[in-house]
Amino acid sequence: MAQALESDPDVDMILGMGTREPTVPLERAEFVTADQTYSILSRIVRATQVDTIVHTFLVVDSTRVSGRALHEINVIGTMNLLAAAGQAGSPVRQVVVKSSTLVYGSASTDPAWFREETPRTSPARTRVERSLLEVEGFVRDFAEDNPATVVSVLRFANVLGTDIVTPISTNLSRPLCPAIAGYDPLLQFVEEDDVVRCLEHVTRHRVPGLYNVAGAGKLPWSEVARICGCRLLPIPPVATRPAAAPLVRMGLIELPPELESLLRYGRGVDTTRIGKTGFTCRYTSAGAVDSFIGALRLRRSVGHAPPSYTYSQDIEQFFRHSPAVVHNVPDSEAPFLRGPS
Amino acid sequence: MTTPKETVEHQRAALVPLPRGEDATRSGHRLSDVDEWGRSEHTRALARKVFAPIYDNWFRVEWEGLEKIPRKGGALLVANHAGAIPSDAPVIMHGIEVELKRPVYGMADFFFKSVPWFGTAWARVGGLPAHPDNALRLLRDQGQLALVFPEGTKGPSKTYADRYRLRRFGRGGFVEIAMRAGVPVIPIAVVGAEESMPTLFRIPSLARILGVPYVPVTANMLAFGPLGVVMYFPSKFKLRVLDPVTFDVPPGQERYSKSRVMEEAERIRINLQETIYAMLRERRSVWFG
Numbered sequence: 001m002a003q004a005l006e007s008d009p010d011v012d013m014i015l016g017m018g019t020r021e022p023t024v025p026l027e028r029a030e031f032v033t034a035d036q037t038y039s040i041l042s043r044i045v046r047a048t049q050v051d052t053i054v055h056t057f058l059v060v061d062s063t064r065v066s067g068r069a070l071h072e073i074n075v076i077g078t079m080n081l082l083a084a085a086g087q088a089g090s091p092v093r094q095v096v097v098k099s100s101t102l103v104y105g106s107a108s109t110d111p112a113w114f115r116e117e118t119p120r121t122s123p124a125r126t127r128v129e130r131s132l133l134e135v136e137g138f139v140r141d142f143a144e145d146n147p148a149t150v151v152s153v154l155r156f157a158n159v160l161g162t163d164i165v166t167p168i169s170t171n172l173s174r175p176l177c178p179a180i181a182g183y184d185p186l187l188q189f190v191e192e193d194d195v196v197r198c199l200e201h202v203t204r205h206r207v208p209g210l211y212n213v214a215g216a217g218k219l220p221w222s223e224v225a226r227i228c229g230c231r232l233l234p235i236p237p238v239a240t241r242p243a244a245a246p247l248v249r250m251g252l253i254e255l256p257p258e259l260e261s262l263l264r265y266g267r268g269v270d271t272t273r274i275g276k277t278g279f280t281c282r283y284t285s286a287g288a289v290d291s292f293i294g295a296l297r298l299r300r301s302v303g304h305a306p307p308s309y310t311y312s313q314d315i316e317q318f319f320r321h322s323p324a325v326v327h328n329v330p331d332s333e334a335p336f337l338r339g340p341s
Numbered sequence: 342m343t344t345p346k347e348t349v350e351h352q353r354a355a356l357v358p359l360p361r362g363e364d365a366t367r368s369g370h371r372l373s374d375v376d377e378w379g380r381s382e383h384t385r386a387l388a389r390k391v392f393a394p395i396y397d398n399w400f401r402v403e404w405e406g407l408e409k410i411p412r413k414g415g416a417l418l419v420a421n422h423a424g425a426i427p428s429d430a431p432v433i434m435h436g437i438e439v440e441l442k443r444p445v446y447g448m449a450d451f452f453f454k455s456v457p458w459f460g461t462a463w464a465r466v467g468g469l470p471a472h473p474d475n476a477l478r479l480l481r482d483q484g485q486l487a488l489v490f491p492e493g494t495k496g497p498s499k500t501y502a503d504r505y506r507l508r509r510f511g512r513g514g515f516v517e518i519a520m521r522a523g524v525p526v527i528p529i530a531v532v533g534a535e536e537s538m539p540t541l542f543r544i545p546s547l548a549r550i551l552g553v554p555y556v557p558v559t560a561n562m563l564a565f566g567p568l569g570v571v572m573y574f575p576s577k578f579k580l581r582v583l584d585p586v587t588f589d590v591p592p593g594q595e596r597y598s599k600s601r602v603m604e605e606a607e608r609i610r611i612n613l614q615e616t617i618y619a620m621l622r623e624r625r626s627v628w629f630g
Binding site for chain 2: 109112281291
């Protein structure tokens with residue numbers, strides 16, 4: 001995201017914030033490490049006078065973090081972020097939030113295509129879904145209280161791609177991937193490049209509103225597994241949780257509760273509204289699967305690419321501020337702030 | 342020797358993947374023909390092949406007025422619903438697909454989607470949950486034929502004593518959808534389905550325990566034993582397509598007058614009921630028509 005924005009001469013300054021250091025080289029973007037609830041954000045906003053915040057740190061994968069950390073990051077982190085953006089005399093004019101189609105849940109009573117205003121049909125039971133709903137609630141309130149600020153919320157479908165690791169990608173990269181016996185749900189995917197392109201699109205064009213983002217079409221889970229060359233491991237449709245628990249414990253499969261319901265009923269979101277703003281995903285759902293498996297095959301052959309870049313404060317400082325370095329970065333006037341993806 | 346500036350430029354060129362060229366959509370390779378509704382034409386063709394002998398030789402289906410169903414464009418087909426495990430849905434879908442060579446999507450209760458194996462098979466042969474959004478997308482955006490049974494489960498769950506007496510047509514939702522999508526409603530009267538699997542009585546307590554809409558005890562179960570769950574009586578099927586009903590209201594509205602909707606739904610229901618009675622008056626035999 002920061003790389004994409006760096007190439008735009010209209011953006012004067014980019015400031016990244018995250019709990020980990022960036023893994024790609026950034027030419028102009030500054031970087032600050034923060035704790036997971038981003039409590040220093042309001043000071044940074046005051047100090048740098050940023051006009052845009054791109055909020056990409058929401059956790060949508062409950063297998064990586066504990067329930068408490070999930071709450072801290074998603075709910076408290078967002079509260080801090082919105083508090084910083086909404087403080088008195090705030091320079092922030094735009095907030096972009098990266099959410100997920102998990103907010104719709106997955107149930108047998110769902111429509112085949114959720115529009116942005118379609119309510120979910122089943123109560124949210126998983127922690128991730130509840131925290132995302134809470135976060136979107138905060139963002140809605142923030143948008144109401146700050147009508148002068150452009151607020152965009154993007155709900156992305158399941159992300160697949162060359163680098164991103166999700167329970168779905170982990171399962172698909174193994175010889176056996178879980179399926180609920182008797183169900184073959186239709187799924188939508190979005191490629192990670194399209195995620196970045198879409199964030200960039202709404203940021204650059206200042207598009208307010210709530211949008212679904214997903215690749216065109218849907219494909220059944222069995223076909224996804226077949227494309228990725230893994231066999232389906234059927235888990236009984238009743239007592240799914242206890243049956244899957246030992247397999248999850250042994251590390252054979254990943255099956256967080258939100259994936260379990262997805263593997264039963266699937267989910268589809270209608271992307272007409274984002275299309276009307278002039279954005280189309282470059283990858284279809286099947287294209288995203290293809291991109292994922294292509295990258296996986298390459299990795300299987302040549303191994304993980306060695307880290308071509310390591311963030312080092314000293315070197316970055318040298319490149320950016322030493323008089324010996326020749327560069328033509330314009331002066332910061334309207335700085336820009338983002339979180340890590 | 343390179344200056345630091347060149348080093349940075351070099352790194353950017355080598356490592357930075359963005360922005361990529363504005364190339365065409367990457368659509369990937371599909372391995373099956375399952376569409377966005379879960380329907381597979383391949384599976385559907387297979388189902389037609391299996392069902393053809395039953396359609397032709399067991400039920401000996403006869404149609405009247407098939408020409409009233411449009412060859413292209415969306416239309417909402419509504420029919421009366423009967424038989425413990427309704428045989429009318431596959432008969433109508435099979436008939437129209439064979440005769441008109443265009444797909445029919447059968448809309449039914451959400452319940453089916455939640456039944457393992459059955460739900461998946463049902464989706465592959467063209468079934469989908471009867472959600473208003475689903476119907477609207479099918480009819481308006483995709484111009485397809487959708488089949489609904491406005492009686493819902495009230496139709497097939499009724500006992501043999503109530504045969505051919507149409508139940509309430511829901512809340513008239515089907516009329517509202519047709520109005521919004523701007524497509525005609527085409528009623529189809531079906532005679533024969535009631536006798537193919539008559540329900541003698543129901544076991545509501547078992548239905549509650551199993552979490553299913555109803556548990557019927559059918560004459561087929563008494564006649565064929567366990568096989569009766571899937572074995573139909575060879576009643577003669579006759580179907581009559583009624584004149585398409587169009588509504589002179591602007592499409593695309595969020596809401597339509599509830600009284601107008603109910604009135605239209607009731608008119609269609611009465612028309613269908615009268616037609617069924619007329620067909621029954623002409624019928625000499627349950628088995629030979």
